[in-house]
Amino acid sequence: MSAAKSSKTAGIGLLAAITTSLCCITPVFSVLAGVGGIASAFSWMEPLRPYLIGLAVAVLAFAWYQKLKPRVQEQIDCACEEEEKPSFWQSKKILGIVTLFAIVVMAFPSYSGIFFSDQPTSQIIVVKENDIKEAHLIVKGMTCTGCEHSVNHALTQSPGVLEATSSYETGIATVKFDQSKVNLEELAKAVEVETGYIVSDKQVINE
Known part of the structure; x- marks a missing residue:
């Protein structure tokens, strides 16, 4: 050759x-x-x-x-x-x-x-315990850890989100948020707009 x-x-x-x-x-x-x-x-x-x-x-x-x-x-x-x-x-x-x-x-x-820097906030956030909710979002389209980071980034950039983790293996994103500042519909929309993935279902798990 x-x-x-x-x-x-x-x-x-x-x-x-x-x-x-x-x-x-x-x-x-x-x-x-x-x-x-x-x-x-x-x-x-x-x-x-x-x-x-x-x-x-x-x-x-x-x-x-x-x-x-x-x-x-x-x-x-x-x-x-x-x-x-x-x-x-x-x-x-x-x-x-x-x-x-x-x-x-x-x-x-x-x-x-x-590529997603998890920078700790220097501000003290006061949240009423009754306002803290945890929910699952069923996200269609995640295929690897890169997708997980993208979904997490979309969620944590939303006002009122305290914590977000996702798994491409299960297709579930778990998010903890302050319901007085953001609701589940807004979080689902943030994921869809920011990533292009479809949120097929969402449910608060600590009612």
């Missing part, structure tokens, strides 16, 4: 790697950019993620094999092979950069939380 073909193979591997995490990257950056309505655009790709990861790994491994395998005698004897010097874009260095970037992209769900 020529250096040019090896570069194309690496490019395919990188594209596959990026595709594996679109369902996780999109929610995070769309919420941070203030265009949360598109956060769930690639959630349908989540079932394909294990296969795309396998494809990315296989393609990059093949690119490295072709780059590192010993040349056969015919290639060594060929004058064009002796004179040809791969450019930077066809070198092992760029293949290494592509591989490292692919790993970072595929691992995105595991560190997506760093």
